[in-house]
Amino acid sequence: MKTSIPHIASNTFREAVRDRVLYNLIAFALLLSGAAILVGQISIEIEKLVVINLGLTAVSLFGVVIAIFIGIGLVSKEIEKRTLYTVLSRPVRRWEFIIGKFFGLAGTLTVNTFFMAIGVFAALFYVSHRFVRADALIFVALYFIILEFLIVCSLSLLFSSFSSPLLSAVFAFSLFVIGSFSDDLRNFAGMAHGVSRWLATGAAYLVPNFSAFNVITSIAHEQPVAGQLILQNTLYALFYAAMVLSGAVLIFEHRDLK
Amino acid sequence: MSPELVMPSIEILGLEKTYQVGFWRRRPKQALRPLHLQVEDGEIFGFLGPNGAGKTTTLKLLMGLIFPTSGSARILGREWTDPGVKAQIGFLPEQPYFYDYLTAQELLEYYGQLSGVPGKQRRHRIGQVLHQVGLRDVQGLQLRKFSKGMLQRVGIGQAILHDPKLVFFDEPMSGLDPMGRREVRDLMEQLKHEGKTVFFSTHILSDAEALCDRVAIIHKGEVLRVGAVDDLTSSVRGKVEVIWQGTQIPASIKALGAECHVTAEMVRAILDEKQQDAAIDALRRDRLRLISVTPVRTSLETYFVEKLRHAETSAGSIAGGV
Incomplete structure (x- = not known):
């Protein structure tokens, strides 16, 4: 039997495009061009630093917001509107539906990031009038941001497979915030004693370690990223997303669609 | 065809569904009592019952949208959970809602892909089905601009797109005007003429009487009677x-x-x-x-109402006895 994953993924992508999700690019473009013009006028030497920091942070935040707001409705909205009935009554297995949705959302975010990246490079060129070799490091930061999106997409899908959109949004945002400060959680675990140490250590390993993906500041300062970190982050993101998606599939496989 | 090769299209073997309700989900609510039913190949079978009788629950169980508490079923001779079966069945849910950002043609294209219909054949079938359900002129319009009746037509179109052997319709006449209802009736008769089996749920008894070879009457999750429409309506009361x-x-x-x-x-x-x-x-x-x-023949409606009243009275007297 042929897989339905590509069809479900492309329909998810089409839905995002038609629901004008990519319109966020306009807001992003306005923000970045405004910032570039502003820093070009008020700062000396640090324009590039500001543009890279602001641009990449905006790419990450815009993407996370989209991943959560689309992701939380991917399954629950289909159940609520009963569009899922005519899909699952066809030769489509439930796991294919979840994986297809995941790839559709990940694809949307990758395309979105691609256009935003063009915006970042354009702003960078506007303030520094040329590109240097170190600017290629921005690609590493963008790659890490996409890896981060894969985890956020999988988490949103997991929550969407059993919870309402509102609760899913709360869970996903909470995990994103906690995950962004996971280094602090690990430090706390190191300092704690007894049961709280065990609990904090467990939580630190359970929540996604988003801080490992944040290399924006070091890249803005033209500091290179170790190849080992790239490999480590790639494996971590793929493993984490796969685990979370397995959980979503497991829940969805046994769920009654009332 | 030799008689031993003729198998029923649907065999329901004691399918049962109980939901756990209440805050702690500990209170059982039986939505469907053990259901035994057989639908023969090539017949139009009506599944009749008032709202909340268990018609949609049965269809959802057969479509694999919900899971039974116990029991099983065979569709077209195979286990109903077999994914291969689904390529040969069509389903129209009650009050269907579709991806409203798609046009009718795009929606059928998507469903055709999911059903595994090859590209060239798919394009041909889409044109044919759009014509059949009367939506050819609006095929490029987004579904968000469609009326309820038009959506119902799209729903019927997607259910027959992949030329299934067996079609399930849940309240197919719902939301249609008299002309639309007539067209759906004609379509069902055409499907039967093409050798397909049609299983449809309804509470509009005139439709069932006009179309069905056999019907089952379901009430409060329990099948009260199964039989040919003629048998049920020919009880001349002298x-x-x-x-x-x-x-x-x-x-x-x-x-x-x-x-x-x-x-x-x-x-x-x-x-x-x-x-x-x-x-x-x-x-x-x-x-x-x-x-x-x-x-004087008893109309299906009269029979249906009497059967339901009798069931209510029996339930009342049992409860009273207890």
Whole structure:
């Protein structure tokens, strides 16, 4: 039997495009061009630093917001509107539906990031009038941001497979915030004693370690990223997303669609 | 075809569904009692019942949208959970809602892909189905601009797109105007003519009476009766209907205790079967022109209402007894 994953993924992508999700690019473009013009006028030497920091942070935040707001409705909205009935009554297995949705959302975010990246490079060129070799490091930061999106997409899908959109949004945002400060959680675990140490250590390993993906500041300062970190982050993101998606599939496989 | 190769399209073997309700989900609520049902190949089968009887629950179980508490089913000779079965069945849910950002053509394209219909054949079938459900002129319009009736047509289109052997329709006439209902009836008859099996749920009994070879009556999750429409409606209760021309009612017919209804040009009398000859003699004596004498048939609606009332009374007396 042929897989339905590509069809479900492309329909998810089409839905995002038609629901004008990519319109966020306009807001992003306005923000970045405004910032570039502003820093070009008020700062000396640090324009590039500001543009890279602001641009990449905006790419990450815009993407996370989209991943959560689309992701939380991917399954629950289909159940609520009963569009899922005519899909699952066809030769489509439930796991294919979840994986297809995941790839559709990940694809949307990758395309979105691609256009935003063009915006970042354009702003960078506007303030520094040329590109240097170190600017290629921005690609590493963008790659890490996409890896981060894969985890956020999988988490949103997991929550969407059993919870309402509102609760899913709360869970996903909470995990994103906690995950962004996971280094602090690990430090706390190191300092704690007894049961709280065990609990904090467990939580630190359970929540996604988003801080490992944040290399924006070091890249803005033209500091290179170790190849080992790239490999480590790639494996971590793929493993984490796969685990979370397995959980979503497991829940969805046994769920009654009332 | 040899008789041993003819297998029922649907065999439901004790499918049962109980939901756990309440805050702690500990209170059981039986949505469907063990259901045993067989639908033969090539028939139009009506699944009748009032709202909340368990019709949609049964269809959802068969489609794998919800899971049974116990029991199993076979569809087209295979386990109903077999994904391969789904390529050969079509399903129209009740009050369907589709991806409203798609056009009718794009939606059918998507569903055709999911059903595994090859590209060239898919394009041909989409054109054919859009024509069949009367949406060819609006195929490029986004579904968010469609009326309820048009969405129902799209729903029927997607259910038959991949040329399934067996079609499930959940309340297919819902939301349609009289013309639309007539078209759906014609379509179902056409599907039957093409050798397909149609299983449809409805609470509109005139549709079932006009279309179905057999029906099942379900009430509160329990099947009360399964049978051919003719068998259910032919229970003549010893009454005949005598119609004659004119507006005059002979006294001798009144004396027979006939229930008479006078219209502009004829009189319709319902009386006991035993008094049929006496009534005809009376009409001859008074030189009135007899038009017809026919046995009174119970309509499916009457049968249905009586069956439901009987079920309610039985349940009440059992509860009272307890």
